[in-house]
Amino acid sequence: MDTTDTTTTFEVDPAAGLRVEHTTDRATITLARPDRLNCQSPVMWDELTRVRTQLPATVRVVVLRGEGRAFSAGLDRELVSPDHPQGLLRIPRLxxxxxxxxxxxxxxxxxxxxxxxxxxxxxxxxxxxxxGFQLALGADIRIVADDVQFCMAEPMLGIVPDLGGTKRLVDLIGYSRAAELCLTGRRVGAEEALRVGLASASVPVAELDAAVEQTVTALLAIGRDASAETKALLRAAASRTQDEQQAAEREAQYRRLRALAGLLGEDGPGGA
Structure with a gap:
């Protein structure tokens, strides 16, 4: 990270339990309820959505993390109380x-x-x-500490994972493994997460910050438009045939070569 950049705090609702800081090209979003293991609430989710849509356009990399000894222990259990005005048990009455x-x-x-x-x-x-598991699944890259414990706990509470995690999990590790994890509530540690593809790297807890910083630096070293075109190709690959993917690669490469030759502006994915 360029140390000459000024770190700016993005204002969020204090009730959300979030801290958001950004420089020119990177942002760090910290779940900041360490005394509650960074448990989540609808206010937090609303603010996460707002931050995602309102971050400055110069930001290229976002780091999602939790303060303290946990990433996030999931839903705030107070929200399943029938007396909570914003609780989940009001939903079936709507x-x-x-x-x-x-x-x-x-x-x-x-x-x-x-x-x-x-x-x-x-x-x-x-x-x-x-x-917490589903928020991690919603990121492009997961770097885990060796004390990580992933668990899809919703079915054990009589509900379903409904925050996008079911498809993302199947896409990452396949249907059979995803079914076993979700339908048993079994916890997955760092070694297994790395082996089955849930994580791209596993490091000792004390080295997590350094590993993330190294990855962010490497991501920012790639040109913005080449990175965006490549990410778009990767995201769409699973839904295309090999021929369709190669056709998309040809079109993306043509755009990049024209841009490098100065024949068009720095068009992103889908540009001319």
């Missing part, structure tokens, strides 16, 4: 469209991969349970 619309809004907080121009890195240590 009309179907209103209820599913609420959930749709919350799902947006977990989508950190759809923008080709933004690369997201989850720095995961300790518990990443339920919504």
């Amino acid at each position: 009309p179907r469209e209103e209820a599913t619309g609420l959930i749709e809004g919350w799902q947006r907080a977990f989508d950190w991969t759809s923008r080709p121009d933004l690369v997201s890195v989850a720095a995961v240590q300790g518990h990443a349970i339920g919504g």
